[in-house]
Amino acid sequence: MSDRVESSPADSSPLTAPVALDVVIPTRTELFLGFFKVTMTGFGGVLSFARREFVLVRRWMSSDEFSDLFALCQFLPGPNIVNFGIIYGWRLYKFAGAAIALTGLLGPPVLLMILAGELYGRYGTMPVFRGGLTGLAAAAAGLLIATAVQMSEPLVRRERLAQAAVALAAFVTVGIMQWSIVWVLLALAPVSIGIAWRSAAIAGRGQP
Amino acid sequence: MKDDFGTYLALALLFTVLSFLSIGGAISALPEIHRQAVDISHWMTDREFVDLVAIAQAAPGPNVLFVTLIGQHVAGIPGALIATFFMCGPACVVAFFIARAFDRFKEKRWRIAVQAGLVPLSIGLVASVALIIARSADHDWKTMLITAATFALTYWTRISPLYALGAATALGVSGFL
CATH class of the missing domain: 1.10.12 (Lyase 2-enoyl-coa Hydratase; Chain  A, domain 2)
Known part of the structure; x- marks a missing residue:
C-alpha cells in the first residue's frame, strides 16, 4: 500500500482526498460513461477492467491511488466496485457524483439481468436452452475452480x-x-x- | 413463484444480512444464498440455482448482480430490485461512513490484521462456491471435460474465459451434451 494519503492534509479521507495535479478530472457525463463502459465490458468481476480504464485509458487516478482505494473498498462491507463508485463519485461531485457513478455501474447490467431472467423464466425449459445452460454451467464451474485455485496460491507458495x-x-x-x-x-x-x-x-x- | 409481501421481506432480510457477510466479494455469499433459496425456503431447485449463477457469470457487470437473477426468479421484477438494493444499499451506507473516518485508522495494525485475516475465509468460501456449482453442473464425463477444459484455459492461459463459456454453450445448444 502506498503512503500517498499520509502526505495529504490531516483532515483528508478517501471521500475528500485532494485530486492530484497530473490526473484528469472527469465531468459528470464522463463519470457516467466511464463506469458504464467498465461495467458493460467487465465479465467475471470488473476489477481488472476498472484498473485499465480508470488508470491507463482515462487517467482519472494513478495506479497507486487505484490500489489504495480498491484495497479500502475490499475491506469495507458491501460489494467492492459499488463502494468504489460511491467513494470516487462523492469525491468529485458529492451526492450527485455518487449517484451518477452508481447509475452507470448498476443501471445497465441490472436491466440486462432482468431481461435474461425473463427469458430464462419463459424459455429455460426448452431443449435448446437446456442444452446451452448445461454447457454454460459446466464451464462456469471450471472458471470458479480456477478462481479458487488462483486465490489460494499465495498461501501455499509462502507456506x-x-x-x-x-x-x-x-x-x-x-x-x-x-x-x-x-x-x-x-x-x-x-x-x-x-x-x-x-x-x-x-x-x-x-x-x- | 410467490410474490407476496412475506417473500419480499424475506429477500430483503436475507440480502441485508449477507451484504455484511460477503467477505472479499459478493460471490462469498453464494453458499448461504444457495442454502436459503434451495434447501430451506425451496424458492428454486438446485438446477435452477446453478443455471442462474451460470447466466450471471456470462453476463457483463459486477458479479454481485447474480443476486438480481436470484431475486427475480423468486419474486419477479420487484424481487430483482429488492435483492439488488439490499445486497448493495445497507452495507454501502455503512461503508460510506467508515470511509469518512478512514484516515483515523488507515495504518492501524488491527485494520491490517482484519484485512489479511479475511483472505483465507474468502478463499474457503470461493472454493465452496466452485464445489456447489460443480456438484450440480458436472453430471457426466462430457460436462466434467468442459469444466476441466475451462479450468485449464483460465488457469494456464491469458485467453478470456468468455470464449470457453461461449464454446461450452454452443456445444450444449448443438445437442452434444
Missing part, C-alpha cells in the same frame, strides 16, 4: 500453513457440510484475524 488451514476449514464446513456461513464466519473470523495479527507483529509492519 502460510495456519491461514491455509483456516481456508480449508471454511471450505469443509461451508462447501462440504453446508453449514451456514453466519456461524462459520463467527467462529473462524476471530481465529483468522488473530493469526494475521500475530504474523503482522512478526513482520513488524503494524504499530503496537
Whole structure:
C-alpha cells in the first residue's frame, strides 16, 4: 500500500482526498460513461477492467491511488466496485457524483439481468436452452475452480500453513457440510484475524 | 413463484444480512444464498440455482448482480430490485461512513490484521462456491471435460474465459451434451 494519503492534509479521507495535479478530472457525463463502459465490458468481476480504464485509458487516478482505494473498498462491507463508485463519485461531485457513478455501474447490467431472467423464466425449459445452460454451467464451474485455485496460491507458495488451514476449514464446513456461513464466519473470523495479527507483529509492519 | 409481501421481506432480510457477510466479494455469499433459496425456503431447485449463477457469470457487470437473477426468479421484477438494493444499499451506507473516518485508522495494525485475516475465509468460501456449482453442473464425463477444459484455459492461459463459456454453450445448444 502506498503512503500517498499520509502526505495529504490531516483532515483528508478517501471521500475528500485532494485530486492530484497530473490526473484528469472527469465531468459528470464522463463519470457516467466511464463506469458504464467498465461495467458493460467487465465479465467475471470488473476489477481488472476498472484498473485499465480508470488508470491507463482515462487517467482519472494513478495506479497507486487505484490500489489504495480498491484495497479500502475490499475491506469495507458491501460489494467492492459499488463502494468504489460511491467513494470516487462523492469525491468529485458529492451526492450527485455518487449517484451518477452508481447509475452507470448498476443501471445497465441490472436491466440486462432482468431481461435474461425473463427469458430464462419463459424459455429455460426448452431443449435448446437446456442444452446451452448445461454447457454454460459446466464451464462456469471450471472458471470458479480456477478462481479458487488462483486465490489460494499465495498461501501455499509462502507456506502460510495456519491461514491455509483456516481456508480449508471454511471450505469443509461451508462447501462440504453446508453449514451456514453466519456461524462459520463467527467462529473462524476471530481465529483468522488473530493469526494475521500475530504474523503482522512478526513482520513488524503494524504499530503496537 | 410467490410474490407476496412475506417473500419480499424475506429477500430483503436475507440480502441485508449477507451484504455484511460477503467477505472479499459478493460471490462469498453464494453458499448461504444457495442454502436459503434451495434447501430451506425451496424458492428454486438446485438446477435452477446453478443455471442462474451460470447466466450471471456470462453476463457483463459486477458479479454481485447474480443476486438480481436470484431475486427475480423468486419474486419477479420487484424481487430483482429488492435483492439488488439490499445486497448493495445497507452495507454501502455503512461503508460510506467508515470511509469518512478512514484516515483515523488507515495504518492501524488491527485494520491490517482484519484485512489479511479475511483472505483465507474468502478463499474457503470461493472454493465452496466452485464445489456447489460443480456438484450440480458436472453430471457426466462430457460436462466434467468442459469444466476441466475451462479450468485449464483460465488457469494456464491469458485467453478470456468468455470464449470457453461461449464454446461450452454452443456445444450444449448443438445437442452434444
